Amino acid sequence: MKIMNRRDFLKLAGIGAAGAGSIFTLPGAITAALGRGVNPPANDDRFTFIHFTDTHVQTELNGHLGMRKAIQKMNQFDAAFAIHGGDIVFDVFETDHKRADFLYKLYRDELANLKMKTYHTIGNHDVFGISPKSGVKKSDPEYGKKMFMDYLGEGRTYRSFDYGRWHFILLDSIDITSDRSYRGLIDYEQFEWLAEDLQKTGKARPIVIVTHIPLITLFWQIVDARRTPIPPGVAIVNAKKVWDLIEPYNVRAVLQGHLHIREKLEYNNVQYITSGAVCGNWWKGPRMGHPEGFAVIEVNGDELSWRYETYGWKAAVTESDSRGH
Ligand SMILES: [Fe+2]
Structure with missing residues (x-):
């Protein structure tokens, strides 16, 4: 049986897709059926989604107000x-329980203003207590990724979902190292799951694959002129293995x-x-000339186009780009 998609329906109803939102008002029940958060018919292949990343929410420097302003723009x-690309909270990796809980709750409170379902990718800042500076013991039941899983990961650190014909994979690129730091890695268990x-x-x-730590980037070639290897915290160290695995598939983008x-790179028809x-x-102004913002991604058939939207944030303090990731 052919399942009617949104455009088919609009055609049948005598409504041009372009005019649907502006000129015609759809009956309530139909509007609800087409509304946000409702999984579309399996052959619906024209939609928009948002990729926003590195909110690093905190109240210092009015970061939570910045996030609120970004969300107001996203709602337009x-x-x-929406998919969050990780580093959701500012410094959960190096703080105690009280501050970590406060930051996750602050994020959840601000996120409540976003009028669409949001999926979350884990970032290095979201892993509880891994820095010795936190004072958190390794034996603490919440040490590591559990806090993320409980607050935002819906019980997982990596997973996938479908939207129409499109398949979305959220990876966990954060490997906690024995010296209580991190590196970019897709570990064995996750690799098997991904395969x-x-x-x-x-x-x-x-x-579409989403990862916090990049799989492919030219960042290090730009910032380091000494020809040192890419540090393990900058890009995924087993990128070649992952690339070999995904290459035969119809991957349209790695976000x-x-x-x-x-940064937008393209190799063998995949956009990184x-x-x-x-x-x-x-929250201290633009970084390396890149302003505060998020991505709006439009899907049409098998094609995907990306653009960056700023939201008019003026940082109270600006600083040079010396901080780490
Ligand atoms: Fe970050």
Whole structure:
């Protein structure tokens, strides 16, 4: 049975897709059926979604007000859903329980203003207590990724979902190292899961992969002129292995965060996109000339187009770009 998609329905109803939102008012029940957060018919292949990353929410420097302003702008787009690219909270990795809980709750309170379903990717800042500076013991039941899983990960640190024909994969790129730091890695267990998930999806369906730490980036070539290897915290260290795995599939984009810059590379018809940062230079103005903002992504058939939207944030303090990721 052919399932009617949104445009088919509008055609049938004598409504041009372009005019649907502006000229005609759809009956209440139909509007609800087409509304946000409702999974579309399986063949619906024209929609918009938002990729916002590195909110680093905090009350210092009015970061929460910045996030609120970004959300107001996001709500202006008719997006089906949003994906957060990680580094959701400012410094959960190096603080105690009280501050970590406060930041996750602050984020959740601000997120309540976003009028669309939001999926979350884990970032290095979201992993509780891993820095020795936090004073948190490794034996603490919430040490590590559990806090993220409980607050925002819906019980997981990596997972996938479908929207129409499109398949979305959210990776956990954060490997906690024995010296209580992190590096970019897709670990063995997750790699096995990814292989199975891709196989189930098949080679025809379009796929978007989201990772906090970039899979492919030229960032290090730009910032380091000494020809040192890419540090393990800058990009995924087993990127070649992951690239070999995903390459035969119809991956349309790999969406990345972590670096707080805008970058769009294309290789073998896959776009590797880094979507700046909502917080810019950690709420101290633009970073390396990249302003505070988020990505609006439009899907049409098997094609995907990306653009960066700023939201008019004026940082109270500006600083040079010296801070880490
Ligand atoms: Fe970040």
